Amino acid sequence: MFEGLSEKLQATFKRLRGKGKLTEADVTEALREVRIALLEADVNFKVVKELIARIKERSVGQEVLESLTPGQHVIKIVHEEIIRLMGGSESKISISSKPPTIIMLVGLQGAGKTTHGAKLANMLKKQGKHPLLVACDIYRPAAIKQLEVLGEQIKVPVFSLGQENPVKIASESLVFSRKNGNDVVIIDTAGRLHINEELMDELSRIKGNVKPHEILLVVDAMTGQDAVNAADAFHQQLGLDGVILSKLDGDTRGGAALSVKAVTGCPIKFAGTGEKMDALEVFHPDRIASRILG
Numbered sequence: 001m002f003e004g005l006s007e008k009l010q011a012t013f014k015r016l017r018g019k020g021k022l023t024e025a026d027v028t029e030a031l032r033e034v035r036i037a038l039l040e041a042d043v044n045f046k047v048v049k050e051l052i053a054r055i056k057e058r059s060v061g062q063e064v065l066e067s068l069t070p071g072q073h074v075i076k077i078v079h080e081e082i083i084r085l086m087g088g089s090e091s092k093i094s095i096s097s098k099p100p101t102i103i104m105l106v107g108l109q110g111a112g113k114t115t116h117g118a119k120l121a122n123m124l125k126k127q128g129k130h131p132l133l134v135a136c137d138i139y140r141p142a143a144i145k146q147l148e149v150l151g152e153q154i155k156v157p158v159f160s161l162g163q164e165n166p167v168k169i170a171s172e173s174l175v176f177s178r179k180n181g182n183d184v185v186i187i188d189t190a191g192r193l194h195i196n197e198e199l200m201d202e203l204s205r206i207k208g209n210v211k212p213h214e215i216l217l218v219v220d221a222m223t224g225q226d227a228v229n230a231a232d233a234f235h236q237q238l239g240l241d242g243v244i245l246s247k248l249d250g251d252t253r254g255g256a257a258l259s260v261k262a263v264t265g266c267p268i269k270f271a272g273t274g275e276k277m278d279a280l281e282v283f284h285p286d287r288i289a290s291r292i293l294g
């Protein structure tokens, strides 16, 4: 993951470490390389501009340039600022003091919503919770079946009413969860190929009806800025609590991981790292930064 970006940044850092003293021009040149590497990784250009300005401001002071290891110092600043860009520390999901905690998953078709609903249920189950998966994606052929197969695999019940109205399915699932002791309800909603009014309208109605504690958007990391734009649009229409970044295992660039929080204000809460049910990680900005920067 992030191979392309990582390689370029490490080459720049190697040159920085190799120099004894650093001048302001050396820092400017190194930051120019960092800027290009980030843009090539499909990080949002405005985010890159602000990031580089912040790093530069902190790097060209006397304290850094006259330190014993100025190169190391600049690298540390880059590291810290990249962590900050992704939100600093991890963002947890809010668990309601009055069960069930209701989590609504939204996203475009193919982003990995259904898979991640099941992965999240699996993670929560391992933490001692009793999740219920709810099949509200009634339009995509085989989506209900897919959720049922995954539920079976991880031994988590799936609530479905076939092609019923999704708002009704969602609200009936809450009644079911209370009767059956499910303390987390994960609602898999419908996706479309593009964001459209009809989709948003249905999602808003489900939101208004079940009042979820968490609305999480699943976006495909490999789509870079398209993922960021989707996050922006969904956030404006629905008010997201966080993002699940799927398919990070196939992402050589890192543009979405580095831009989502800075552009939308929404933290990435989880990352999907494969097709298997245990391929879900809590998104730790510091660990991701270390993977990128080496």
Ligand code: GDP
Residues within 6 Å of the ligand: 107, 108, 109, 110, 111, 112, 113, 114, 115, 116, 191, 218, 246, 247, 248, 249, 250, 271, 272, 273, 274, 275, 279
């Ligand atoms: P949905 O339309 O948003 O519900 O998407 P699905 O959950 O059906 O996922 C679409 C495809 O992406 C499936 O083939 C999944 O196996 C695959 N997929 C989902 N998440 C990941 C991931 O984190 N890594 C990889 N490599 N594949 C994933």
